Amino acid sequence: MTALAELAGQALKRIRLQQAHVELSTALQQSMLPTLPEHLPGLEIAARYQPSRDGLDIGGDWYDAFSLPDGAVALEIGDAQGHDVDAAVFMGQVRSSMRAIAADEPDPGTVLTRTNELLVAMDAPRFASCTMLHLDPHDGQVIGTSAGHVPLLHARDDGSHTIRTLPAGPVLGIVPGTKYPEETFTLEEGTALVMVTDGVVEGPGLPLDAGLERAGALAGRALQDGLGVEATADRVLDAVAETDHLDDVAVLVIRRA
Template identity: 50%
Template sequence: MLRRRPPRSASADDLLTTLGRLTAQAREGAELQQARVELAEALQREMLPGALPELPGLRTAATYAPARHGLAIGGDWYDGFRLPDGSLAFSVGDVQGHDVEAAAFMGQIRIGLRAVAAHAADPGEVLSRANDLLLSVDCELFATCTFVRFDPFRWELTSARAGHVPAIWATVDDRYGVTDDPGGIPLGILPGERYPVTRRRLTEEGAFVLLTDGVVEGPAFPIEAGLAQVTRLVSARAGDHPADVADAVMCVAELTGHTDDAAVIVLRFEAAAAAAGAG
């Protein structure tokens, strides 16, 4: 004799209906999140420069890596461009927050920095003007940034920091260190902020590395340890091609288990050009 299952109660049918609706909503939410991630990745690819400027005696390279799990993309950037007086400008930074909004705000900052750099006297003034410009658009996000200007006539780097992680430098004669320059608060927080400027004459062959905290900091990896790791690496490879140095520095991000995106710029300056500029 076949036994029939008792009919499901109305409450069981309701439960299955609710479960199906929640599953569909979860699927739609996951698809929406994936679409936002893909859009942020596309924005990031389009907004980052395809190449950095160079001059005789100064070679450059940069690299970018998205967040390990792909959900925190959009905040970090690097840039490089020529200024009207013949010098070169470089910037690296990190927008607070992630996803499409951070990627879009990153684009605003890059454009703002380029616009004010053509009319500002030094990196400190560039950051001050960019800070006030960003505050004028009334956005709730803020960003850390380092802005560097390379003077090919004096063979000199001038730089200013807005709440950003320090740079790393090394020369081929085994001198190296972490820049301990004074700086100001991140961009987009307080109007009228001023940013101190640091000057460096490039009298020896070597490398100057700008990076974001996604390279040197992770969930269980303190930023001090990451900076020390990068410093050792750059000191050992100060004479290498800048692209090789950039790739090696980015490998540190894999050690940290980074949950943020990461960016690196390497400025590689030659001894002969440095000596000529210092003369």
């Protein structure tokens, strides 16, 4: 009985230590992810984050949305290398840097160029992919660029969707002197952009193109069914179980009302 009591005590100690690790990682991840603006005139927005199914409840995927001085809205989604505490810290540095740069130079290409220069100068030990958009809610004009990130999904309320591949440069933090080209297009009223990280649309048994088609179809059907952006984000996130990807994932849905 003494031996059993000692074993039980050791097991309980390990359980409590693991619970403390989980609580700490969850608190760190929540502090790194932003709170979306409560009201963006003319736009509806929703985001989801789901941690990796392997290891701590933490990772390097992120999303962000914030108002710019020129009245437009900046939208970001990205994936920092790794899914551990260091990845989360690096993700927070990248996201904070992009916000600070966008306050003075809101063009997405400039923001990614300046962020890349900063990470290269810091000799950052990791890299990050990212897509950034500059959206004018009044006329729906979108300016976008990408740093090695997966394409956008453009879903419509008739159930259709398209995959939009933005002009892109390499991931952030690797190649000095990189310029990120931009593309301009229009987000029509009633349609939505779906921004995802690779864990949503790619896995060991799922090619990227097939995953994008599936996620786009789910988003299009959600809009056709009259569902809002919150339910649309949930439907896209539900597809993660089929990717078999052991990575954290993020989804950002923006609909022009």
